[in-house]
Amino acid sequence: MEQLFEKVFKELGYDVTPKVVKSNKDADFQCDECFKLAKDYHKAPVMIAGEVVDKLKAEPEFDNYFKEVSVAGPGFINIIVSDKYINDQLRKLMGKEILGATKEDKTIVIDYGGPNVAKPLHVGHLRSAVIGQAINNILKFKGNNTISDVHLGDIGTQMGQVIYGILIDFPDTKPEDIEIDLDYLNVTYPKMSALCKEDEKVKAKCLQITKELQDGDPTYRILWQKIVDLSVSDIKRIYDYLDVHFDLWYGESHAYKQFDEMMPYLEKQGILIEDDGAKIIDVKEEGDKIEIPPCLIQKSDGAYLYATSDLGTIWQRVKDFKPDEIIYVVDGRQSMHFVQVFRAANKGKIYNGVLQHHGFGTVNGEDNKPFKTRSGGALKLEDLIKQVKEVFISLREENKNMDEEDIDKIVNAIIKFADLQNNLERNYIFDIKKFSGVAGKTGPYILYTYLRINKIISESSGKLSNAIYSETDRALRLKMLEVSSVIDQASKERRPHYLADYLYDLSVTANNFYQNNKVSGLDGIQKDDFMTILNFNNYIIETLLELLGIKIPKAM
RNA sequence: GUCUCCGUAGCUCAGCUGGAUAGAGCAACGCCCUUCUAAGGCGUGGGUCAUAGGUUCGAAUCCUAUCGGGGACGCCA
Numbered sequence: 001m002e003q004l005f006e007k008v009f010k011e012l013g014y015d016v017t018p019k020v021v022k023s024n025k026d027a028d029f030q031c032d033e034c035f036k037l038a039k040d041y042h043k044a045p046v047m048i049a050g051e052v053v054d055k056l057k058a059e060p061e062f063d064n065y066f067k068e069v070s071v072a073g074p075g076f077i078n079i080i081v082s083d084k085y086i087n088d089q090l091r092k093l094m095g096k097e098i099l100g101a102t103k104e105d106k107t108i109v110i111d112y113g114g115p116n117v118a119k120p121l122h123v124g125h126l127r128s129a130v131i132g133q134a135i136n137n138i139l140k141f142k143g144n145n146t147i148s149d150v151h152l153g154d155i156g157t158q159m160g161q162v163i164y165g166i167l168i169d170f171p172d173t174k175p176e177d178i179e180i181d182l183d184y185l186n187v188t189y190p191k192m193s194a195l196c197k198e199d200e201k202v203k204a205k206c207l208q209i210t211k212e213l214q215d216g217d218p219t220y221r222i223l224w225q226k227i228v229d230l231s232v233s234d235i236k237r238i239y240d241y242l243d244v245h246f247d248l249w250y251g252e253s254h255a256y257k258q259f260d261e262m263m264p265y266l267e268k269q270g271i272l273i274e275d276d277g278a279k280i281i282d283v284k285e286e287g288d289k290i291e292i293p294p295c296l297i298q299k300s301d302g303a304y305l306y307a308t309s310d311l312g313t314i315w316q317r318v319k320d321f322k323p324d325e326i327i328y329v330v331d332g333r334q335s336m337h338f339v340q341v342f343r344a345a346n347k348g349k350i351y352n353g354v355l356q357h358h359g360f361g362t363v364n365g366e367d368n369k370p371f372k373t374r375s376g377g378a379l380k381l382e383d384l385i386k387q388v389k390e391v392f393i394s395l396r397e398e399n400k401n402m403d404e405e406d407i408d409k410i411v412n413a414i415i416k417f418a419d420l421q422n423n424l425e426r427n428y429i430f431d432i433k434k435f436s437g438v439a440g441k442t443g444p445y446i447l448y449t450y451l452r453i454n455k456i457i458s459e460s461s462g463k464l465s466n467a468i469y470s471e472t473d474r475a476l477r478l479k480m481l482e483v484s485s486v487i488d489q490a491s492k493e494r495r496p497h498y499l500a501d502y503l504y505d506l507s508v509t510a511n512n513f514y515q516n517n518k519v520s521g522l523d524g525i526q527k528d529d530f531m532t533i534l535n536f537n538n539y540i541i542e543t544l545l546e547l548l549g550i551k552i553p554k555a556m
Numbered sequence: 557g558u559c560u561c562c563g564u565a566g567c568u569c570a571g572c573u574g575g576a577u578a579g580a581g582c583a584a585c586g587c588c589c590u591u592c593u594a595a596g597g598c599g600u601g602g603g604u605c606a607u608a609g610g611u612u613c614g615a616a617u618c619c620u621a622u623c624g625g626g627g628a629c630g631c632c633a
Contacts (some may be wrong), residue, residue, distance in 0.1 A: 021575095023576095024576090024578090024579085025576065025577090030575085030576090032574095032575055032576095035575075035613065035614075038613075039613090045613080072576075073575095073576050074576080074613075074614085075613090076575075076576065116633080153633065156632080156633055157632060157633070158633085207632095252633090275630085275631090276630090276631080277631090278630080278631050280630075280631090288559095289558085289559065289560095290558060290559040290560085290628095290629080291558085291559090291629085292629090293629065293630050294630065295630090296630055296631055298631090299631045300631065301631085303631085305630095305631070305632080305633085306632075306633050309633095332560095332561075332627075332628095333626095333627055333628065334628085334633085335560075335561090335627090335628075336559090336560090336628055336629065337628090337633090340630095359561090361561080361562090361626085361627090362626080362627080364626080368625070368626065369626080370626095395595085396595080398595095421569075421570080421581095422568095422569070422570090423569085423570080425561070425562095426561085426562070426569090427561085427562080427626060427627085428568080428569085429568080431567095431568080433568095433582090434568070434582095437581085437582075438595055439581085439582080439595060439596095440580085440581040440582060441569090441570095441580065441581040441582090442581085442595090444595060445581095445595070445596090447595090448593080448595055448596075449596090451593075452592080452593055452596080453592095455592065455593070456592045497570080501570065501571095501580090504580080504581090505580090508580090511596065511597070512597075514592080514596085514597090515596075515597050515598090516597090518591075518592070519592060520591080520592050521591095521592095555593090556593090556595075
């Protein structure tokens with residue numbers, strides 16, 4: 001349609017590539033190009049629009065595209081497309097792969113999850129997992145080769161703290177004979193963390209242990225491995241429940257293995273500067289509005305830092321995958337850190353591809369500060385899931401007899417859709433009600449729509465006539481045509497909420513169709529047309545839900 | 557203090573590469589189950605898009621300032 005518009009504009013002597021956009025007025029689409037042309041061509045927009053509409057109407061192909069094209073207001077061109085146009089587009093779309101989205105074939109490493117070993121997953125980890133997985137799914141869908149990495153925080157200070165705790169609790173046992181379990185971990189970490197805040201000596205000791213662990217102390221290594229094994233299997237269990245998966249379960253400890261190669265390389269670049277005994281990379285750039293602090297590579301005591309491990313990780317990824325892009329789905333509060341790391345990676349000639357940080361907002365409590373339970377701790381992710389499940393089951397009698405697998409799928413849908421419908425970079429206030437709703441703009445609403453329609457569809461020829469049978473039918477067909485651009489937009493901006501939003505819109509439109517177009521009792525072409533449409537509608541819902549990481553239950 | 561994100565209906569949020577009367581959900585009220593799942597559909601009320609300027613034919617959207625909130629700001633991660 002845009003091509004036809006361009007042809008007409010050009011033939012009238014206007015040099016533009018006009019855009020046709022969705023209209024929120026009474027038309028299907030509109031073209032607002034005439035306003036921009038008015039100045040250059042010294043003509044009123046209405047006049048230009050009039051010329052375009054007249055010429056359009058004289059085109060032999062007019063009926064293939066339009067039912068009605070008219071000038072509105074001060075110079076808008078309103079477009080109502082013909083039924084044939086809608087069906088032509090739909091037929092084309094149905095014949096395309098990946099729902100008409102544009103294909104890509106980049107190699108992209110995507111870093112999300114980021115749990116800390118020895119600490120349980122809490123609500124803050126939900127966002128990285130859910131958003132990261134969705135972005136991963138979308139990029140993969142478009143044909144990219146994605147490599148997901150959980151990037152465990154497995155060798156930071158908390159490890160030193162827990163190891164010290166173990167040494168206190170098991171003073172006389174040989175490290176290989178010490179037996180600990182998950183409950184022990186869940187008690188010891190908070191205990192030691194609190195102790196470090198009170199007691200400088202304990203804190204210093206923990207830091208020392210951390211440093212020696214990083215340097216490979218054999219005793220600490222043994223204990224460390226025990227902690228990692230325990231914790232990681234627990235973390236995996238929760239991610240599995242959420243259907244969040246990683247190709248790589250690397251952590252900071254893997255990055256540390258790169259330092260033997262990376263540090264001399266950085267030295268050779270001549271960018272490591274000694275400063276108060278520490279080694280830094282100056283990452284200031286001209287035009288900075290704010291003074292970006294230098295990137296700290298090595299502490300004065302020789303220990304490496306957060307930024308160093310992220311650089312090591314990049315080093316490894318470049319070596320292993322030569323990625324076109326590395327993207328991070330990590331808490332937005334770390335944006336300064338990533339600016340430093342990205343610049344350091346560039347300046348140190350470690351990587352010259354695309355580095356992106358998609359920082360998401362925090363999950364806040366009523367006080368608008370990062371969420372804490374009444375007792376002051378973070379709400380465990382597992383407890384959130386349990387709560388949602390309980391609420392869901394108690395919602396109505398039928399739910400009590402529901403298939404366990406189906407319940408879990410719906411719980412997943414509730415939680416994920418509640419999170420994914422928000423723009424990822426915003427904070428939101430955590431409200432258990434938000435995570436237990438099944439009415440309105442929720443995951444279950446979409447599942448329900450799908451299942452309802454699924455029940456009335458039967459085989460179809462997959463063909464469409466040129467007929468459209470009602471307003472609600474027309475609306476559904478038009479809505480389906482938007483899917484390609486929605487996927488592209490979500491992928492380009494790495495914003496899954498575009499998909500969530502569209503999925504909801506589509507479901508509303510489909511529910512409308514369902515309510516107003518009775519299928520039973522139909523036969524012949526109309527029945528076949530309806531079946532084709534509904535099949536395609538559900539194919540779209542299915543596909544997009546999958547991209548959001550939501551599975552469809554058998555019944556609800 | 558500097559930088560940054562944000563301020564849209566009672567509540568929770570979309571919309572922000574500028575377009576015509578600003579959209580959803582929840583909550584409130586009214587209607588629709590002898591007809592493909594009422595976890596549904598239809599309708600009503602509810603807004604100076606924080607405030608003030610500016611750019612523009614046109615601003616919730618872009619620019620500036622102010623107010624209010626979150627966050628970040630060198631040896632933690």
